[in-house]
Amino acid sequence: MKKVKRSSVVEPEFYGTATVGTKGQIVIPNEVRKRYDIKTGDKLVIFSGEGGVIAIMKSDKLNDLLKGISAIAK
Numbered sequence: 001m002k003k004v005k006r007s008s009v010v011e012p013e014f015y016g017t018a019t020v021g022t023k024g025q026i027v028i029p030n031e032v033r034k035r036y037d038i039k040t041g042d043k044l045v046i047f048s049g050e051g052g053v054i055a056i057m058k059s060d061k062l063n064d065l066l067k068g069i070s071a072i073a074k
Helices: 030-035 059-073
Strands: 044-048 054-058
Touching (some): 054 059
């Protein structure tokens, strides 16, 4: 049987909390912005899942993921 490497999606990391402000905005913790190279003006994609899970991904990373899936499908 082929061994599958676990990803951070399977084992999420906790970075703290964020409070929703009066305009519906949240501040992404500095440690997260540094780790994922999130800069002012970057576009982020927001997903939701079962049980109230919300995930955020840089849009350029989503594009890379979709291109990879498309290449595999060909």
